[in-house]
Amino acid sequence: MNKAKKYLPFFRASMMNMFIYRGTIWLWMLVDVFQFAMMVFLWKSVYQFNDVISGFTFKEMLVYFLLTNVFFVFTEVDAVFAMSEEIKEGRISLYLVKPISYKVRLFAETLGRAISVLLIMLPIAFGMGLVLTLIFDIVWTITIVQVLVAVLYLPLIFFLMFEFSFFFGTLVIHTSNEFGLVIFMSVFTRVVSGQLIPLSFYPQFLFNIVEYIPFRFISYPPLILLDKVSIHDAFIGLIILAAWVVGFKIINYFVYKASIKKMVVFGG
Amino acid sequence: MRFLKIYGIFLKQYIKRLMEYRVDFLIGMFAFIFTQAAGLLFLYIIFQNINALAGFSIDEILLMYAISLLPRGIDHLLFDNLWLLPRTVRQGSMDRYLLRPINTLYQFIIERFQPDAFGEIFLGTALLIVTLGRLDFAITLYNITGLLSIVFVGTFIYTGLKLLTSSTSFWLKNSYPLMQITYNISDYTKYPILIYPKFIRLLMTFIIPFALISYYPALYLLGQMEYLTVMGYLVTVTGVLVFLGLFVWKKGLKHYESTGS
Numbered sequence: 415m416n417k418a419k420k421y422l423p424f425f426r427a428s429m430m431n432m433f434i435y436r437g438t439i440w441l442w443m444l445v446d447v448f449q450f451a452m453m454v455f456l457w458k459s460v461y462q463f464n465d466v467i468s469g470f471t472f473k474e475m476l477v478y479f480l481l482t483n484v485f486f487v488f489t490e491v492d493a494v495f496a497m498s499e500e501i502k503e504g505r506i507s508l509y510l511v512k513p514i515s516y517k518v519r520l521f522a523e524t525l526g527r528a529i530s531v532l533l534i535m536l537p538i539a540f541g542m543g544l545v546l547t548l549i550f551d552i553v554w555t556i557t558i559v560q561v562l563v564a565v566l567y568l569p570l571i572f573f574l575m576f577e578f579s580f581f582f583g584t585l586v587i588h589t590s591n592e593f594g595l596v597i598f599m600s601v602f603t604r605v606v607s608g609q610l611i612p613l614s615f616y617p618q619f620l621f622n623i624v625e626y627i628p629f630r631f632i633s634y635p636p637l638i639l640l641d642k643v644s645i646h647d648a649f650i651g652l653i654i655l656a657a658w659v660v661g662f663k664i665i666n667y668f669v670y671k672a673s674i675k676k677m678v679v680f681g682g
Numbered sequence: 683m684r685f686l687k688i689y690g691i692f693l694k695q696y697i698k699r700l701m702e703y704r705v706d707f708l709i710g711m712f713a714f715i716f717t718q719a720a721g722l723l724f725l726y727i728i729f730q731n732i733n734a735l736a737g738f739s740i741d742e743i744l745l746m747y748a749i750s751l752l753p754r755g756i757d758h759l760l761f762d763n764l765w766l767l768p769r770t771v772r773q774g775s776m777d778r779y780l781l782r783p784i785n786t787l788y789q790f791i792i793e794r795f796q797p798d799a800f801g802e803i804f805l806g807t808a809l810l811i812v813t814l815g816r817l818d819f820a821i822t823l824y825n826i827t828g829l830l831s832i833v834f835v836g837t838f839i840y841t842g843l844k845l846l847t848s849s850t851s852f853w854l855k856n857s858y859p860l861m862q863i864t865y866n867i868s869d870y871t872k873y874p875i876l877i878y879p880k881f882i883r884l885l886m887t888f889i890i891p892f893a894l895i896s897y898y899p900a901l902y903l904l905g906q907m908e909y910l911t912v913m914g915y916l917v918t919v920t921g922v923l924v925f926l927g928l929f930v931w932k933k934g935l936k937h938y939e940s941t942g943s
Contacts, residue, residue: 441859448863452870452878459736459877460728467731591706594798597713601720610720615727 420514421522428526432534439534446483447542453479468615473552474640475612480546481636482609484539487532488572489603489632493524497583498592510674517670521576528572556639563648564635570655571632575603577662584666584673608633614642628658688784689792696795707797714758714801718751721872722809736876742904745813747872749903750896751806752833754868757840758799763791764844768851768858774941787845787931819903828902828909835913836895838920840868843890845927852934868892891919 432439454476461472470478497520500506509516546552582599586592604610607629616624624630631651637643643651700707725747729740738746767790770776779786819825843864851857867885871892875883886893894916901907 438856438859441856442862445859445863445866449866449869452867452882455878455882456870456873460732464732589705589709591703591709594706594710594713598709598716601713601717605720605723610724611727615731617727617730 421518424519424522425526428523429530432527432530436534439531440538443535443538447538450479450483450542468612469642470612470614473550476546476550477552477554478612478636478640480539480543481639482633484532484535485568485571485632485635486609487535488528488568489575489607490528490531490600492527493520493576493579494583494586494592494596494599496520496523497580498586501586517580517666520580524576525572555641559645560638560641563645563652564638566652567631567635567638567648567655570652570659571635573659574628574631574655574662577659577666578603581662581666581669584670587673587676603629603632606630608637612637628655631655685784685788692792693795696797700797710796710798711801711804714798715805716801718802718805721869722747736874738874741813741816742900743873744809745817745903746874746896746900748806748809748813749829749833749899750868750872750892751802751809753836753840753895755799755802755806756833756837757844758802759796761791761841761844762796762799763794764841764848765861766794767848768856768861771851771938772855776935776938777940780935780938786935787928814903817904825903828913829899832895832899832902832912832916835916835920836899838924839891839895839916840865842920842923842927846923846930849927849930849934852937864890868896871896887915888919891923894919 457472457475457479461467461475465471467475497506500509506516509519547554579599582595585595589595606624606627609632613621613624613630613633631654634643634648634651638645638648722744725740725743728735733739735743770790779789782789814821844861847861847864848857850860854860867890870878871886875886875893875897878886883893887898894912898907898912898915902909902912
């Protein structure tokens with residue numbers, strides 16, 4: 415308990431930091447809302463001659479994308495930018511000499527940011543849900559059990575993405591084009607997690623690949639709420655996902671250890 | 683002439699940098715290829731389930747996609763520094779450019795050459811060649827010149843819009859969301875604009891006119907629209923856009939107050 419207490423100030427500070435910029439965050443969310451509206455038109459014309467595509471109706475598709483967008487807050491882990499800034503400016507050395515873990519502190523900060531973005535976002539998401547429901551007559555059939563299981567996924571997804579982005583963050587020690595790395599990372603996640611398009615749309619060979627990597631679990635919460643994944647499968651998924659998180663943690667432990675030795679900090 | 687000479691000097695510096703940081707360059711280029719490849723994957727998957735989108739086949743839509751990548755890439759290559767304008771203004775670093783005896787905008791733009799853009803340019807060119815081949819496009823000098831001229835003028839749609847939106851940073855604290863929202867519209871003009879309601883179609887043709895470098899040129903290449911009509915629209919709209927951009931930039935520069943320090 416005492417150990418967690420050490421990191422609480424970092425968590426709180428980064429949350430408060432985000433709330434200062436809530437105006438800017440709302441503006442950025444307008445960009446998302448706009449993109450969502452354009453997607454609706456695109457999907458509408460895709461569904462022009464089909465009622466159901468790969469098991470999804472048009473309405474289910476809209477709900478899927480809305481929920482995916484909300485849950486994706488937990489995957490937009492910006493640890494890479496934070497790390498690259500600290501590494502490039504040499505500030506990392508200040509953290510390394512303190513009696514706190516570099517990684518845990520980063521985790522506390524990233525979590526703080528994600529939670530505040532979610533809080534700032536919720537009213538907009540509810541608004542959009544309401545508008546969609548009214549325009550397209552969407553009937554929501556969500557059970558309490560589904561919500562509970564979906565929520566269980568969120569911390570694990572966050573852990574997974576944190577480890578993933580921490581891995582890329584350590585790569586910044588070796589390259590300086592972190593912008594390219596972040597683009598690469600985020601496009602990759604979008605493609606293999608089902609944010610681009612539900613994974614059931616993928617042709618068999620792609621689906622086979624995606625099945626073996628853990629990112630498909632990122633779209634499990636929306637799929638659970640849409641009743642596309644049974645509660646039984648969802649629980650099995652939770653266990654597999656947890657195993658992956660542990661695996662990533664182990665890999666990162668070694669990569670970080672090897673990389674930090676290579677790092678050179680100038681002056682300061 | 684003097685401008686070209688300065689550009690030459692700057693370019694030489696970039697190339698030196700590029701050789702030094704080769705891995706960075708490759709990462710950047712592949713990141714952008716990868717981004718566009720995800721878009722293509724999306725189209726491919728959609729077309730596994732449907733035969734046509736608003737009456738256009740996959741090859742025809744890929745053609746729109748390919749044409750749109752070229753002006754985007756060229757603008758990205760040459761005028762990328764405009765993305766940094768809001769930050770430069772906020773930090774008061776504009777002073778430096780104002781003090782030098784060359785056109786301020788020119789100085790600001792040539793400060794950055796963005797080779798990441800080769801990802802878009804290579805992919806766009808490859809895709810264009812493949813789709814034109816599949817659509818049995820007649821390669822004549824007239825057609826090629828037509829296409830190249832559209833790409834050339836169309837590049838300034840991106841530049842003009844970026845200049846216009848980034849120049850608002852002289853008044854606004856943060857003009858990134860505005861820049862991003864206009865830029866992102868180009869992601870949606872890669873599809874036939876017929877899928878959108880009328881006011882969005884008008885928006886995409888005249889206000890944020892990315893359809894002029896995807897949908898309309900594709901209609902021209904498919905023989906459904908006259909070259910002069912497309913070019914007429916393109917030159918007029920782009921001209922107005924660039925003029926507006928320069929106007930706002932000039933006004934903004936006068937309004938610029940630097941920071942206290």
